[in-house]
Amino acid sequence: MFSDRDIRKALNKDIVIFPFREDDLTPVGYNFNPTDFVFSLTSQDLVPAIDGFYNIKPHDTVLILTEEAVWVSKKIAGTFHSKVGVVSQGFGHISTTLDPNWHGPLLISLNNPTDLILKLPVNKSFVTLILYKVNTPADKDHDNQASRVDILRNISEDVLDKELTDSNKNFLRKVQTIFIKEDVYDEFKKKYTKLLQDSKASIISGQKTNAINRIFAQGKYYGLKTLQVILFLLCFFRLLALIPACSALETYLFFIDKGVFMGMLAIAISLFMAIKVVKEEVL
Structure with a gap:
């Protein structure tokens, strides 16, 4: 398990978090924040922010696009955990994984199993990522494709840019089946693509540094x-x-x-x- 010191040491080498905020770094992880894309699976529509909160209806599950984009090398994996402040309101536990070699923004599901309307703060982190070093590097990436790519190729910014773009196009195709309404999917695609573009330079820089370190x-x-x-x-x-x-x-x-x-x-x-x-x- 990575401590805050381990995360700082691995930043821009084996881990990229963009944007990175020191306040969201915890002793054993990193907190992620919601964007304004909060999608209700029940209503098949976006949940609007009212007075600084997203009102999540009883027995509804929402998909939340995070403000942060992430890249981890094939030596790093992670698990997501609910924050105590979120669960104590009545929200269900978040339990999912971050695969080695993941890159891009995140879409996290959050469930309200109660009979009450629960409030999710707009400007407050809601989930914590815990990072681990795998015993042996993964043979497959998050798309279930072989992740062992020639190291020298990974120094080429054009190659990295194309691989990053192709991978995220695949992700967009997969999530398109979730959003029935075309305007909702278009909104997701727009926000997701902007987050990806904003983080791309940092992610590619981290990948290049990782590849160069491996050559040495x-x-x-x-x-x-x-x-x-x-x-x-x-x-x-x-x-x-x-x-x-x-x-x-x-x-x-x-x-x-x-x-x-x-x-x-x-x-x-x-x-x-x-x-x-x-x-x-x-x-």
Whole structure:
């Protein structure tokens, strides 16, 4: 689980939240705020804001477009949780996931299971995202497509822009079936597209930084791995030179005395931990 310090450290590397507000950062997550797109599944229409609140009718479920857009790398996933202040009014719990490699605004459902009209504040966060580092990077992205893309391609802004646009076009096609009224879908598409455009530069910047960091990590990984193999081979041949039949090797390995041998062996063994850490950055 990510703490606030972990989230700050991963911002614009493995995580992008746009716009990012320090006040919405919690000790173990980040709070998301509603836009004015609050859609009632019962009435199939938008819920208007009245005196600073959205009045959610009894037994209705609404879909709320968030002010924030998100991108996470394939090493990060998340879960959404209701805020205590929201649930204590009578709203049902929010429980859904954020898949690795997700990018874009969010559409969150909120249910009123009571017989009363419940009020959702217009200018107050309503859901918290908790982030986690997955044990192994995901093979599929949120569209159920393979997410292992050539790292070098991911540095190209044109490629990233196209992938981001194509993915969100797929998302818009999927949600179109939810909105029966054409004008409601058009309103959603307009607001969603604007949020996406506003956040696109930040998301692409984060993706590029992530790809570049992975390239450097790969170079470091293979460099350390090569050094480890060379050290083990030198130690092996030095031991082999102690066998009378292989004493000729002594001519080439004279510089490896007992102290040097022990030092090389210790370095080679200690590299196992360093390689393991770097490998996690590469995956």
